[in-house]
Each structure stands twice: as C-alpha cells, then as structure tokens.
Amino acid sequence: NAGVTQTPKFRILKIGQSMTLQCTQDMNHNYMYWYRQDPGMGLKLIYYSVGAGITDKGEVPNGYNVSRSTTEDFPLRLELAAPSQTSVYFCASNPGTEAIGQYFGPGTRLTVT
Amino acid sequence: DAKTTQPTSMDCAEGRAANLPCNHSTISGNEYVYWYRQIHSQGPQYIIHGLKNNETNEMASLIITEDRKSSTLILPHATLRDTAVYYCIVRVTSGTYKYIFGTGTRLKVLA
Numbered sequence: 750n751a752g753v754t755q756t757p758k759f760r761i762l763k764i765g766q767s768m769t770l771q772c773t774q775d776m777n778h779n780y781m782y783w784y785r786q787d788p789g790m791g792l793k794l795i796y797y798s799v800g801a802g803i804t805d806k807g808e809v810p811n812g813y814n815v816s817r818s819t820t821e822d823f824p825l826r827l828e829l830a831a832p833s834q835t836s837v838y839f840c841a842s843n844p845g846t847e848a849i850g851q852y853f854g855p856g857t858r859l860t861v862t
Numbered sequence: 863d864a865k866t867t868q869p870t871s872m873d874c875a876e877g878r879a880a881n882l883p884c885n886h887s888t889i890s891g892n893e894y895v896y897w898y899r900q901i902h903s904q905g906p907q908y909i910i911h912g913l914k915n916n917e918t919n920e921m922a923s924l925i926i927t928e929d930r931k932s933s934t935l936i937l938p939h940a941t942l943r944d945t946a947v948y949y950c951i952v953r954v955t956s957g958t959y960k961y962i963f964g965t966g967t968r969l970k971v972l973a
Contacts, residue, residue, distance in 0.1 A: 753905075780959045782961075784963070790965060791947075791949065791963045791964050791965040791966055792906070792949075792963035793963070794960065794961070794962060794963075797959075797960055799959065805960075807960065808962065837903060839905050839906070841905075841906075843959055845959060847893075847894050847953070847959070848894075848911075850896050850898065850908030850909075850911055851898075851906075851908065851961070852908070853905030853906050853907070854905055855904065855905050856903065856904070856905055858903075
C-alpha cells in the first residue's frame with residue numbers, strides 16, 4: 750500500500766491564482782482530513798470528510814473548498830490565493846474507528862507571493 | 863469541545879527516559895487519547911493511544927491517570943532520532959472523528 754499520497758510536493762502561487770492540492774489514499778478509509786501548518790505552529794484542521802459525498806468544516810475553512818466524490822480522493826481547492834495561505838498542507842485518513850490513529854501524507858509546501 | 867495542554871518544550875539526555883505530560887481535563891466519557899510526533903517538517907506519525915489502562919508498544923508507553931484528566935508519554939531510552947514535536951490529541955466532541963492538534967511539545971534529545 751502506498752498509504753496517503755499528496756501532490757504536488759511544492760508549489761509557488763501568485764496572489765489571486767487558484768490551485769488544487771491532491772490527496773489520495775489506498776487503504777479504503779472512510780475519514781479524510783486536510784490540515785495546514787504554519788511555520789513553528791501546530792496543525793489546524795481545514796476540512797474533513799466522513800465518506801464520499803460528505804464533508805464538514807474544521808477550524809480554518811475560509812478560502813478553501815473540498816469535495817469527496819470517491820473514497821480514495823479528497824482534493825483541496827484554493828480559490829484566489831492569498832499570502833496568508835502560505836503554509837504546509839497535510840492530508841490524513843482514518844478508517845473511522847477510534848481504535849486506530851490517523852495516517853498522514855508527506856505534505857505539500859505552498860508559497861503564495 | 864475537548865482540548866489538550868502540553869508544555870512548549872523539553873530537553874532530555876540521550877539514553878534517559880523522556881516523560882512528556884499532557885493535560886486533557888475536559889476529556890469526555892469513553893474518549894481515547896492519541897499521541898503523535900512530527901520529525902522536522904514530515905507528516906505526523908502515530909505513536910500510541912489509550913483509553914483508561916496504561917499502554918505500551920514498541921515505540922513508547924502511555925500512562926493515563928485514574929481520573930483520565932492527564933497522561934504521560936514515556937520514551938524509555940531516548941535517542942537523538944526522537945528529537946521531534948510530540949502532540950497529544952483527543953476528539954473534539956464525542957461521536958465525531960474530528961481532531962484538534964495543539965502546538966505540541968518540542969522535545970530535544972541532547973547527546
């Protein structure tokens with residue numbers, strides 16, 4: 750199993766541009782999450798999904814959109830990128846049981862200039 | 863909403879036990895406590911979790927107080943590779959699989 754994969758690894762955006770961060774997991778997990786981590790800070794939950802077609806907001810959803818059309822994929826869309834969205838973005842998944850922790854991807858480092 | 867509190871940073875001598883505390887006084891009912899660590903800028907790595915009883919695996923031990931308001935992660939023989947940020951987390955509200963990570967404890971293992 751590849752686990753949780755994220756693309757791209759790095760990206761530089763200009764202010765106002767849009768992009769989609771991709772996240773895929775091959776473990777058939779129901780729950781998927783998007784976090785952002787600013788330099789020197791902890792992780793903040795952006796959005797999460799409990800299954801295909803169901804998403805919900807986390808702590809910091811403004812400026813982002815998500816969709817979950819399949820169990821495997823959970824893309825994060827940035828519309829009108831702003832410098833405040835410069836961060837490292839992590840995707841994670843969990844089978845939907847409290848007996849197992851979350852599996853994290855390697856992250857996408859995004860810079861908006 | 864449940865939340866956790868951890869010290870900002872700790873140092874530990876190589877080969878000694880590292881004891882990382884976490885306060886989760888607002889934890890409810892049958893909620894698990896989870897520990898993760900993040901080495902440099904990699905994705906967080908799951909370490910261990912527990913409910914009421916103490917737990918041990920190949921990476922660490924977890925001691926949970928009887929009232930479940932706090933816990934301690936123990937790395938029995940810390941190595942330089944254990945230098946990382948350690949996060950203690952609980953579910954935000956019972957019945958959801960939504961987790962809030964705080965700022966964690968930055969553990970530095972000293973040679």
